[in-house]
Structure formats: structure tokens, C-alpha cells
Amino acid sequence: MKFCVVGAGFSGAIIARHLSETGHHVVILDERSHIAGNCHTLRDDQSGVMLHNYGPHIFHTANRKTWEYIQKFGVFRPYINRVKAISQGRIYTLPINLLTINQFFDKTMSPKEAKAYIEEKSNKNIKEPKNFEEQALSMLGDELYYAFFYGYTRKQWGMEPKKLPSSILKRLPLRFNYDDNYFTHPYQGIPEEGYTNIVSNILNSDNIELRLGVKFEDLSEDFHHIFYTGPIDRYFDFKLGRLGYRTLDFERIDTNGDFQGTAVINYCDQDVPFTRISEHKHFAPWESDSFARTVCFKEYSRLAEPADVPYYPIRLANEKTMLDSYIRLAQDTSGVSFLGRLGTYRYLDMDVTITEALAACDRIDQFLGGNSNLPTFFIDPS
Ligand code: FAD
Ligand code: UDP
Numbered sequence: 001m002k003f004c005v006v007g008a009g010f011s012g013a014i015i016a017r018h019l020s021e022t023g024h025h026v027v028i029l030d031e032r033s034h035i036a037g038n039c040h041t042l043r044d045d046q047s048g049v050m051l052h053n054y055g056p057h058i059f060h061t062a063n064r065k066t067w068e069y070i071q072k073f074g075v076f077r078p079y080i081n082r083v084k085a086i087s088q089g090r091i092y093t094l095p096i097n098l099l100t101i102n103q104f105f106d107k108t109m110s111p112k113e114a115k116a117y118i119e120e121k122s123n124k125n126i127k128e129p130k131n132f133e134e135q136a137l138s139m140l141g142d143e144l145y146y147a148f149f150y151g152y153t154r155k156q157w158g159m160e161p162k163k164l165p166s167s168i169l170k171r172l173p174l175r176f177n178y179d180d181n182y183f184t185h186p187y188q189g190i191p192e193e194g195y196t197n198i199v200s201n202i203l204n205s206d207n208i209e210l211r212l213g214v215k216f217e218d219l220s221e222d223f224h225h226i227f228y229t230g231p232i233d234r235y236f237d238f239k240l241g242r243l244g245y246r247t248l249d250f251e252r253i254d255t256n257g258d259f260q261g262t263a264v265i266n267y268c269d270q271d272v273p274f275t276r277i278s279e280h281k282h283f284a285p286w287e288s289d290s291f292a293r294t295v296c297f298k299e300y301s302r303l304a305e306p307a308d309v310p311y312y313p314i315r316l317a318n319e320k321t322m323l324d325s326y327i328r329l330a331q332d333t334s335g336v337s338f339l340g341r342l343g344t345y346r347y348l349d350m351d352v353t354i355t356e357a358l359a360a361c362d363r364i365d366q367f368l369g370g371n372s373n374l375p376t377f378f379i380d381p382s
Helices: 012-022 063-069 098-105 111-121 132-140 142-157 168-172 196-201 315-330 350-369
Strands: 002-004 025-030 039-043 050-052 060-061 076-078 082-089 090-094 187-190 208-212 225-228 247-257 262-268 278-280 294-301 336-338
Touching: 002 012, 012 025, 012 196, 012 208, 012 315, 012 350, 039 196, 060 063, 060 350, 063 350, 082 142, 090 098, 098 111, 098 142, 111 132, 111 142, 132 168, 142 168, 142 294, 294 315
Parallel strands: 002 025, 002 225, 025 208, 082 262, 225 336
Antiparallel strands: 039 050, 060 187, 076 187, 082 090, 247 294, 262 278, 278 294
8 A cells, every 4th residue: 555654753754664564655755854853963064063953852761662662773872861950140950859959948958858848838728739830839839939930931831830731840850869860761862873863764664755845735646544743733724723832943052162061051030031051962972072162052932933843832721622623623534644743732752752653553553454444543632
């Protein structure tokens, strides 16, 4: 059979690989001039540094199968994300841990003392936190909340944190020990040759025809089925409206030596217009000393306009209502399945993207084996 996969990020590449390995012909296309979607990495001509072109990407997972799968396509070097944060003229470590707490309050507390201290500061009137702000106040109290979360979150999301769901804050741990690993997953790393090399190896299979610089909208061929990893609202020509996204503007800094001494520094104060600065050679500590030059990016977040790259789905009540309408429309449409972060309008880390794509491959086999129509969604996006 002949299939079309729209989008050559992790979602599309994994589906394409699987279809090709099961004997089908696959046309995979991407409107960009490169593969790997938002995970695209490219060595900088001038400095030699491996740049993460759409923002820094650190691979982390608790899923052993996913970790083993991805390592078949390239070498991952151990990397622990240790984020620093500047707040009110002082520098700390994130996520909030015992060092952050002791430095912030100018103390030398033990884990037990710090826990009791923060419990005392937490807002106990909030029994069931209904939003980001309430969640933070009930966990941390107002001093830590205003120092590390309020300003950063307003800049990142462009709205008051009380309008955001508490689930966004739950992505970050609060620790009463000196562990400053940003992630809690047991497997963490960065590919030695970058993510684009990994995706290229996934796509290196017979029966895969890669077409770059091609929009799905401009295609006029027939396929047995389409796997669409682009934005779901775009597939339907935005006829029910545009789903909201935040986008990022990157301001590049080129200089000699070492700019900030670490990969990521968050700027938590509201009066600093950017959210963070990432220095990309520090994402590759195994080679960072070999570069005389360095490249950093300041990140500015804003609401995505139609021509912008969609980064973070906003997913508030209005967007969810619109998403539900698109889901119904999709379910009434045959011949297409929607996958990935844009196809399902969800914030997905790479490991979840890969895990979901692998699960979809299993389902594809079942459906094709049973000669029945493929599902519109492999996972409920609502
Ligand atoms: P994408 O990578 O977005 O790929 C979709 C592709 O489809 C794109 O290349 C696009 O050009 C193409 N496309 C869309 N519509 C069309 C069309 N109509 N015609 C042709 N082509 C089309 N995850 C982590 O695990 N760790 C991190 O540290 C991390 N950092 C991140 C930082 C930022 C700033 C962001 C926004 C995300 C981060 N992620 C991170 C998440 C990661 O980027 C995603 O998990 C991953 O990109 C999802 O892959 P995908 O294939 O679903 O989508
Ligand atoms: N956040 C914050 N201050 C920080 C880091 C994070 O307020 O210094 C908030 C912010 O709202 C962010 C959320 O915590 O969107 C989740 O943080 P994470 O680092 O996971 O954000 P992402 O990697 O998605 O940009």
C-alpha cells in the first residue's frame, strides 16, 4: 500500500519507518527544508557548536522501552539538566531544592527543618488548588512563588498565573534535598551527533520517499491513508477558528569563550523581558571545551500569529471547546489519522511523542491485519 506521512518530526519519522519495515511505500513530507521537526539540531558554521534550532532539547524518560528504541538510532551521551535562575539580583538553582531554600532564606536548614519551614509558609486556606497560582501558594507560600514563578509564568504564558491550570506547575518537583536535577526520570541524555542525525537514521529505510520543502496542501496524489502530524486546525483550513499557541522569538548572542558558564539560566523577574538564556555548547559537555566561540539564545515568548511557529498549545477553556469541535470534524473524516503534538494539540515531551508513535505502530498493524479502517486518533486528544 502507499501511505503519506505529513511532518518529518519524531512522530512522523517513527510511523514512516514502521510502515516501510512492514513492506509499504511511504511518502513523508515536511514543509521545512530539514527533518526532525522542532527537535532539529545543526552544527553552527561559524563556531562549530551543535545548535538546537527551535529551543533546547534534553531527552529524558522513565520508559525503558522508549529509551532502548531511541538508542538504536544513535549514541546518547549522559547529560543532567541543572538549571540556574536569577531572581531579584541573586542566582539560585532550580527546581526548588534545599540549596535554593537555604540560599533564598539565608539559612542552613536540614531537610526536615526546611520542610517544616516551607509548610509553615504555605497557604493552608487553599484546600483544593484550582489554578497555577493556588497550587504554587499552597505548596510554597508567597515569597518563593513571587520570586521564581509569578514573573516567569506571566512572561511565558502572557497571562495571570491564576488563569492557568495547576498541571503546568506540577511539571516541576519541589525537593528537600540537594538534588538539582531538573528532571526526575531515570534515563536522561543528549545525542552525540544531534537529534537530526537520530531522525535521519530512523528515516534511513527502503520504501521511504522523503520530500522536503513540500506542503501537504500542495499535494495532489492519492494514498491509501494519511498520517498527519501537522496542526489539526490547519488540516481543516482553520474553518472553525485557530487554536491558540505561544511562540518564541530567539535573540542570538555570539561571543568568545564562555558567556554564562552553564547551559540554561532562567530570568524570573517580570521586568526582564526574556524568560531564559541558553548557551548551546554546554548541552554537549563532552566537546564544549574545544570551541573558542560560543552561541547563546535569549528566549522571548508571545502569542503566536498565523505565520509564526506554533510552540506551546495554550489549551484553556476556549481552546478546548474549539479542539472538541475539530475532534468531531476529524472523526467524520475518513482516510486520515492525527498524531503528535500538533495533530493532537498537546504539549508532548519527546519521550511521550516516541512512546505514543510506537503504540500507534502496534495499532496500525492490528488494523491493517484485520483489513479495517485506521482510527482517526490513536489517543484521545481532548
Ligand atoms: P514536530 O516536531 O512539531 O513535527 C511536526 C512537523 O510537521 C514539523 O516539522 C512541521 O514543519 C511539519 N508540518 C506541519 N504541518 C505541515 C504541513 N501541512 N505540510 C508539511 N509539513 C507540515 N521535549 C523534550 O523531551 N525535552 C525537551 O527539552 C524539550 N524542549 C522543548 C523546548 C521547546 C521550546 C518546545 C516548544 C518543545 C520542547 N520539547 C521538548 C518537545 C518536543 O519539541 C516535541 O516533543 C517534539 O517536537 C514533537 O514531535 P512531533 O513530530 O510530534 O512534532
Ligand atoms: N516556571 C516558572 N519559573 C521557572 C521555570 C518554570 O515559573 O523558572 C513555570 C512556567 O510557568 C513554565 C512551567 O513552570 O511554563 C513549567 O516549566 P518547564 O521548565 O517544564 O517549562 P518548559 O520546558 O515547557 O518551557
